[in-house]
Amino acid sequence: MDNLTHGLVGALIGQAGLKRRTGLAMPALIFGANLPDIDAGCVVWGTESLAMRRGLTHGPIALVLLPLALAGFLWWFDRWQARRGTRPDTRLPVHFGWLFALAFLACLTHPALDWMNVYGIRLLEPFSHRWFHGDILFIIDVWLWAMMGLGLILSLLREKRRGNWRTPARAAIAGALAYIGVNAGITAKNEADGALYAQMREMTKSEVIALPLPIEFWRRDLVVGGNGAWFKKEAIGPDDALLAPISDHICKFPDPRIGSANRPDVAAFLFWSQAPFALRNPDGGVTIHDARFFDERTRGQFSVYLPDTPCIPLR
Known part of the structure; x- marks a missing residue:
């Protein structure tokens, strides 16, 4: 956080x-x-x-x-x-x-x-x-800020007036814990839905990751997959929408030993990534992304380019 x-x-x-x-x-x-x-x-x-x-x-x-x-x-x-x-x-x-x-x-x-x-x-x-x-909270949660900030301000004001300053702080902590519990339940439900989608597609040994959204804490995107093949369901889509491939240009995932040879940035990315996949680059080669951070806001910050690795279409 x-x-x-x-x-x-x-x-x-x-x-x-x-x-x-x-x-x-x-x-x-x-x-x-x-x-x-x-x-x-x-x-x-x-x-x-x-x-x-x-x-x-x-x-x-x-x-x-x-x-x-x-x-x-x-x-x-x-x-x-x-x-x-x-x-x-x-x-x-x-x-x-x-x-x-x-x-x-x-x-x-x-x-x-x-x-x-x-x-x-x-x-x-x-x-x-x-x-x-x-997968419970977005990395910056304005609702937590508001709840805890208000509790802190009220506590400090009461302390200045020699009132019961402990109660607002304790209430804010209890509220934050309740809020986290609600979000944990939302994530669990969405990840259970993702596991059901994976079964429908006969995707064995798939990982399901719920992606909390900023501001709209009640929504989750879903990514499901593994072995370089990932599917995504957008929170803004209809409730009955099935998973769709995260991209139409996915390549077979390159051998990590070859891709990371003499490339500490690639080795670091693969060490960190929990949902890696390879995408055909328009200029040739492939770009490795992480399915957790493949929206327009973050994909440029979480990727590595392999110019000499050919794209073998994933079948």
């Missing part, structure tokens, strides 16, 4: 009452909720960054070491301010154990949220390179 969503989750956890456990609890929660995204800098490597993101910094070792480092820094910072005489008098005493516990809790919310979209996460890195994706 986007960093605003992660930050709102951390802030709401604090406003729900946990920020009273130690001084500097809110920085521990907000920064902790975003800390696994320190790997974002690797985007300077372009396509190769697909193999670097949402891996090592989102895995079990990092989810212990990153909160430990954050807690250590905040503990040091508090003492540094005290030595300089700039420590705020209103700050609660800082307890390292609570700082670590809160940063750890916040860090855990990060992979939980990242798992909910179709991009996925390597949850067990470095012990396993397997990708996990829940």
Whole structure:
């Protein structure tokens, strides 16, 4: 998910009452909720960054070491301010154990949220390179923003007026969890429909992926297939519409060992892709896409071109 969503989750956890456990609890929660995204800098490597993101910094070792480092820094910072005489008098005493516990809790919310979209996460890195994706939420969900943002604002306003500031934050967390549950049900229903379509087409060992849409959280596109052959059903189509080939120009998927030879960008793309397929390029060769990101908004960002690979029509 986007960093605003992660930050709102951390802030709401604090406003729900946990920020009273130690001084500097809110920085521990907000920064902790975003800390696994320190790997974002690797985007300077372009396509190769697909193999670097949402891996090592989102895995079990990092989810212990990153909160430990954050807690250590905040503990040091508090003492540094005290030595300089700039420590705020209103700050609660800082307890390292609570700082670590809160940063750890916040860090855990990060992979939980990242798992909910179709991009996925390597949850067990470095012990396993397997990708996990829940297909529940679009990567930027404005409804979550609105719900959690409103809860946070109301909580802060009540706190300023010395009212019950915990209740709005807790209500926002409960509402967000309910919203996620509803979306999980919508995804499960759509993926069950996709499995039925696959059976009708006698597509064995097919993967079914529901694609949440921006804004219209109740809609899902569907992609179904495998082995380089993918079919798609648009959410805007009639309810009884069957799957159609994702393109009329699909090629037989090239041998990954040949396609990725001396091409780190291709190797990275194939490592990341969960639904790869090859498309005939008008200028010759083939372009490899991912069926999850083949709409007009994203296909240019998630593809690699193999100019010397001939297109063998998929039969």
